[in-house]
Amino acid sequence: MKSHVSTPKSSRRRVKFEKRKRCSRFLNNALRFIERDISIFPVAASDKFPITKRGFKDATTDAKQIRKWAREFPNANIGIKTGSASSLVFIDLDRKNGVDGVKAIETPCNQWKIKLPKTYWVQTPSRGKHIFFRSPKYAGKIPIGVNVLAMGIDIRAEGGYVVAQGSSIDGANYKVIEGDLDNIAILPRRLRLKT
Secondary structure (H helix, E strand, O other): OOOOOOOHHHHOOOOOOHHHHHHHHHHHHHHHHHHHOEEEEEEEOOOOOEEEOOOOOOOOOHHHHHHHHHHOOOOOEEEEEOOOOOOOEEEEOOOEOOEEHHHOOHHHHHHHOOOOOOEEHHHHOOOOEEEEEEEEEHOOOEEOOOOOOOEEEEOOOOEHHHHEOOOOOOOEOOEEOOOOOOOOOOOOHHHHHHH
């Protein structure tokens, strides 16, 4: 079974926008996602909370709506709707309140002999990590969960969202530390069975 799903550049949905250097921060970052059919929505600048009426339920890949949000909220952060809307599942490794999910992931992976495949990783402002995975077709709708595999390890899937790279909180950025959006691995079956 293939462990990665690539999005060939030639098959990406083309979205026409103004020249990128003139785009708002929100629009410039939104392009990366909607070109790959990843549903996004605006999140308050320097925060994690949605700013549209219906929150993450307003997530879309519609270019017209994205342009409208870019005019209304040019400095907004970006949220990614997780689960079936984007076919994405995230393992959220938190580092807060004395809990280190980044370190904690080693225990279940060693215990269950799970090797995390190469995929897209983003570091959060608190030095936590978001690990991007494609949702496997066999998995159905994976629910969200808190402290699922261990303390500090959350699953962001159906009915949830994450704040995306290109966003910032109090001057600290969400930044890519490994991989690229065109090569996101499929969530390992053994890991899915543990969630």
